Amino acid sequence: MANGLLPDHALMKMPSFKAMRSFVAAAKHRNFSRAAQTLCVTQAAISRQIRDLELYLGTELFIRTGRELELTEQGVALFDAAQLSLLNIFQATERIRREQHDSRRITLCCSPALSALWLSPRLRGFIEANPDVDLNVITTAHFLNMEPGIHPDIFITKRTDARPGYLHIPLFHETVFPVCTPAFLAANPQLCTPEGMRQSRLLDLDPYGRSQLSEQVDWDVWFAFQSPDLHIPAARSQPYFSSNDYNLLIQMALDGQGLVLGWDHLIRHHLQQGRLVRPVEDQMILRESLQYLVINEQQAQDPAVGRLKDWLIAQFA
Template identity: 50%
Template sequence: MVKHTKPDFALLKLPSLHAIRTFVAAARYQNFTRAAEALCVSQAAVSRQIRDLEEDLGTELFLRAGRSVELTSAGSLLFDTVQLSLGNISRTTERIRGKSGAKKTITLCCSPAFARFWLAPRLRGFITQNTDIDVNIITTHSFFSLDPGLTPDFFITKWKRVHDGYTSQPIFSDVIYPVCSPGYLEENPDANNLNGILNGSLLNLTHHGRSQVDEHVDWNLWFAYQNADIKERPADAIQLLTNDYGTIIDLALDHQGVALGWNYLVAPLIEKGLLMRPVRESMALSDTLHFLSMRDDLTEDECSLRLHAWVLEQVRQMEESVLNR
């Protein structure tokens, strides 16, 4: 006689995983239309799933206010629980997919300048040697307010603690010095000394929108470090200002002035002869450290460990190059 399994009421009482996924999207974006776009379904489908889930649980999960929605206390309780559970499910399934032969995608978050000048020129070597890994680079100046649902595997920032669940280690500190193109120095030979730089065309970095990147170092601070006063510049001296470091370097490469160069960013351009140091004075900030942060749940993930080791090796080679220069 066949013995039938008794109904598992604990499993039967669980809400639909499809409805839970829809609920998480709506809670993250606080808008049913944006949740629908994120899930590639209609807004009506999201509304229906949320309504069915609320009826199943016997309570409202959202307060509706026009186009936006806000979690109720019950909704907040559910969101805190299921977001963690779905995150664990996602990471586990990705790990299984990785073992089944699919390529592993590793997400690294850093500033636009770091991605452009430090990471990008080196990344080809890693990709060539690790064909089973795709690298997803996310750039931002707002490390503490990332898009909902974005959980990078790695951060490279000047913050030791960016988010919970990461372990950080220092990788290098800042050394800052003037840089210009050889063409600019040829046209402005007086720029081979501090007074000539002070009176010449300065490319200056403003702090707007960069509060989560680092402490602000501009020409005013750098000259003060050298016991010089930027206020002594001639009234008609040229100064170009921008809050984007990439633009600063583009202007320097276009022979438009002298910029402050962060060694880890401009060293490759100096080695190629595109930029040069017109003077030897520098500003060393030994207490301003850059940190490599890795998610704690990746300590046994072989692909992530490879990227971690590669970054550390690139830092070692960079520091060795500086010592030998």
């Protein structure tokens, strides 16, 4: 054999792509005619592909009951695997195709909380001002372990080592302070003191999976920083509710379910709209935690990327 290469038996034994595509369409629609219509082929072509696939596997994939089809046990097993595999192939090829033919498609990567709480209320302005730009926003809690093939044009992150080959523009230090709804504050006037806060319903941030997102500031850190001499017996303290999902904690606070630590850049619009208030003026400025705009060096001169960069910097300013 040329070059001494051994045959790839796994690839050689795989059924044809057309057969698998026909099978998935027939399994989804439970009918050869409808499957043929969705693939723009004849019913005879679908029937032939399914028959060849069943002969190859040595088993029936469908039970034919009148005009409808039912999957056999073997058909169900194959459909579960084939549908996901074909979907993954489609998504990968579409991503490659768009990258080759659409130079104005920009990918922005940030944390789920920043996307939902900071970016979402502002995006309309950028989209309306830049109708020629297709913006793709992906979120992750793991900036150092992203899926292969994903190369965002811009990150918003505290990680300066998110990717080699990126430029770093410092944005701001994070600022943290307690917030709640006006109604919750009115019902709990004791929130103006650390002791009163400690005995209120506290919504706490769990550190699980958040090491690449932000400095970990929970209520124990807050009280230790603001009132190191504060001692409240455990029996007098209401139990914390905790979650590593910051969006959940903010939504619970907006629903009047407790007091939460707010990151200024994430909840500022809620303060401006009066949906949340600060019961005290005390705050923590995280001098060791700096958020960056991280830009792919190869895309830095692209006009569309430049517009997004300038817009983001203006929004943070």
